[in-house]
Amino acid sequence: YRYATSKRIIKEAGTELLKNVKLFDVYRGQQVEEGKKSVAFSLTYRHDEKTLTDEEADGVHSKVLEALKDAFKAVIRES
Numbered sequence: 001y002r003y004a005t006s007k008r009i010i011k012e013a014g015t016e017l018l019k020n021v022k023l024f025d026v027y028r029g030q031q032v033e034e035g036k037k038s039v040a041f042s043l044t045y046r047h048d049e050k051t052l053t054d055e056e057a058d059g060v061h062s063k064v065l066e067a068l069k070d071a072f073k074a075v076i077r078e079s
Contacts, residue, residue, distance in 0.1 A: 006068070010041065013067035017052065017060050020044035038077070 003023055010021050025040040032038050043064065045057045068074040 006039070006041075006072070009067050009071050010043065010064050013064040014043065014045070014060055015063075017045045017047060017056070018043060018064070019046045 007021050007023075011018060014021075020043070022042045023039065024042050025038070027038040027040075028036075043061070045052060045060060047056075065074075065076050069076070
């Protein structure tokens, strides 16, 4: 797994609003397809001069998810 590459892609897609990226879980097990793994990141979005709206945060987050899909063929697990 390429943590540094993932973090770089996330930070680039997250623009200046993404203030922190933290990997907090890597899982391989029965619920994950063979040859794949489940990774979870905590992302902190913040604007230095104003409160972000839900639309602003969601828009940037969508860009991050699309960048991961493009780079790794990632499948985003829905909660």
